[in-house]
Amino acid sequence: MSIPFIDLKSQYKALKPEIHARINAVLEHGQYILGPEVRELEEKLEIYTAAKHCIAVSSGTDALLISLMAIGIGPGDEVITTPFTFVATAEVIVLLGATPVFVDIEPDTCNIDVSKIEAAITVKTKAIMPVSLYGQPADMDEINAIAAKHGNIPVIEDACQSFGATCKGKKSCNLSMIGCTSFFPSKPLGCYGDGGAIFTNDDELAQACREIRVHGQSKRYVHTRIGVGGRMDTLQAAILLAKLERFEWEVKQRQIIGERYNQMMDEAGIRRIVQKSDRTSVYAQYTVFVNNRESVLEKLKSSGIPTAIHYPVSLNQQIAYKEIVRQGTMPVSEKISETVFSLPMSPYLTADDQDHVTAVLNEKR
Numbered sequence: 001m002s003i004p005f006i007d008l009k010s011q012y013k014a015l016k017p018e019i020h021a022r023i024n025a026v027l028e029h030g031q032y033i034l035g036p037e038v039r040e041l042e043e044k045l046e047i048y049t050a051a052k053h054c055i056a057v058s059s060g061t062d063a064l065l066i067s068l069m070a071i072g073i074g075p076g077d078e079v080i081t082t083p084f085t086f087v088a089t090a091e092v093i094v095l096l097g098a099t100p101v102f103v104d105i106e107p108d109t110c111n112i113d114v115s116k117i118e119a120a121i122t123v124k125t126k127a128i129m130p131v132s133l134y135g136q137p138a139d140m141d142e143i144n145a146i147a148a149k150h151g152n153i154p155v156i157e158d159a160c161q162s163f164g165a166t167c168k169g170k171k172s173c174n175l176s177m178i179g180c181t182s183f184f185p186s187k188p189l190g191c192y193g194d195g196g197a198i199f200t201n202d203d204e205l206a207q208a209c210r211e212i213r214v215h216g217q218s219k220r221y222v223h224t225r226i227g228v229g230g231r232m233d234t235l236q237a238a239i240l241l242a243k244l245e246r247f248e249w250e251v252k253q254r255q256i257i258g259e260r261y262n263q264m265m266d267e268a269g270i271r272r273i274v275q276k277s278d279r280t281s282v283y284a285q286y287t288v289f290v291n292n293r294e295s296v297l298e299k300l301k302s303s304g305i306p307t308a309i310h311y312p313v314s315l316n317q318q319i320a321y322k323e324i325v326r327q328g329t330m331p332v333s334e335k336i337s338e339t340v341f342s343l344p345m346s347p348y349l350t351a352d353d354q355d356h357v358t359a360v361l362n363e364k365r
């Protein structure tokens with residue numbers, strides 16, 4: 001028995017005619033960059049998230065970078081974020097000459113620990129960038145309240161793993177001044193290459209992001225600001241439009257499967273990510289903790305069960321970041337990076353597969 005970690009093949013089979021029809025339409029009209037499907041996608045995502053503006057871009061990393069550029073982040077600025085995330089979150093801050101200021105995480109959700117944010121705010125703090133990790137939104141209302149109290153610091157939700165999740169009934173990506181997501185193939189809504197999107201209700205920020213996406217261009221060859229090459233390929237938008245038709249069903253499936261895993265882990269006494277009652281997760285990953293991780297992963301592998309570690313090293317301990325971020329230790333993040341790992345998860349995971357994964361995990365740990 002071999003179980004895929006993320007089952008993109010079953011999804012493709014279920015959507016094959018729609019995906020091919022969408023791709024063929026692009027091949028026929030030939031507008032490969034920012035073609036009509038890109039705006040169609042943006043409009044559909046605006047409706048989905050209820051955000052006024054969606055700006056489709058070339059990746060989640062570029063969505064974060066463009067957002068930081070739009071609010072004017074530069075040398076000398078500090079951006080508060082989490083050390084327990086994919087490196088891109090901190091990388092874009094450093095690329096702009098600013099400094100990531102890490103705030104440790106909550107042990108139960110692995111999201112930024114909101115109770116520690118205020119202590120990290122200085123006069124140099126120009127943004128707060130929480131991550132909605134594993135598909136569950138961070139405590140965005142609390143973060144927004146802290147940001148408001150300290151002079152309306154812009155809050156950018158790194159929602160690269162949480163498109164489709166909600167917090168108090170509102171969609172992730174529309175929980176703060178700016179939300180950024182990724183359409184990397186393995187994400188809850190993924191394309192067949194790189195893609196991402198920025199969401200905001202602010203007209204000026206949206207315009208800035210649109211211009212930065214195309215080399216700071218307001219009109220053809222009129223460069224009013226510094227930008228990047230951050231456009232979305234039309235083919236990726238076309239694929240996302242086909243997948244969007246099935247996305248709500250997939251989110252429901254993820255939640256059914258995630259909750260079933262939760263029950264099974266609780267029965268087996270295996271520590272897992274805790275779901276907060278005011279939020280829904282899209283279970284981008286299904287994540288648990290064990291003390292003897294190396295041997296457990298080895299045994300799961302030998303039983304045909306793939307796993308992944310998100311993340312094996314806290315960013316404050318990464319070689320490239322140690323010298324930049326001199327904030328001492330992040331005890332929770334560092335400790336969790338030693339025990340955390342993720343199990344196979346997709347909307348197409350069968351109950352039999354789930355039973356098998358849990359049985360092997362339970363017997364091998």
Ligand SMILES: Cc1ncc(COP(=O)(O)O)c(C=O)c1O
Nearest residue numbers: 059060061086088089160182184
């Ligand atoms: C939390 C987080 N931030 C940023 C990114 C970067 O997104 P992309 O790979 O689309 O550039 C990812 C993707 O893995 C992510 O998980």
